[in-house]
Amino acid sequence: MAQNLAAAKPDERYLQTIGYKRNNPGNLMVQTIAYSGKSNDQAKDGPVAFITMAKGLRALAMDVKMKGRTYSTITEVLTKYAPSSENDTKGYIAYVSKKIGKGATDKLTFDDKTNIALMQAIIAMEIGYGTCPFTETELQTAVTAAKVSE
Structure with a gap:
């Protein structure tokens, strides 16, 4: 069973990360996607900025949802999400697999529970x-919001 990462007391260093300061806890980098709630004040590089954390969580939920339409395993999703040109993708895959309790090549269902577990591990x-540092309620709200619009 997946660990409940939201239940653990977070290390508060996250408050100083660029992703947190930009209301983008998934560190989404694609500037060209017209996410609802993108800030008008975007940096030339780095993670996208959102006007609220709820909008940033929704964008991450949408990204996970969209990847779930094309990819079916943690390896496939994270090879696209965290490419080796920017990340230790193999380490990222191993970390997420352990956190959500699924093998790297197991087929995922991409239901709410799986999407929330993926979001928790990515964050x-x-x-x-x-x-x-976010509750399951906050993540469920983001997943629900991602269902109602693209």
Whole structure:
């Protein structure tokens, strides 16, 4: 069973990360996607900035949802999400697999529970210093919001 990363007390260093400061806990980098709630004040490089954390969480939920339409395993999703040109992709895959309790090549269902588990693990890796500072309720709200619009 997947670990409940939201239940752990987060290491508060996440408050100083660029992703957190830009309301983008998934460190989404694609500037060309017209996410709802993108800030008008975008940096030339680095993670996209959102006007609220809820919008940044929704964007991550949308990204996971969209990848789930094309890819079916943690390896496939993270090879696209965290390319080796920018990340230790193999290490990222191993980390997420362990955190959500699924093998790297196991087929995923991409239901709400799986999407939330993926979001928790991605956030823990990207800004959380090993924990996800958001509640499951906040993540479920983002997943639900990602369902109602693109």
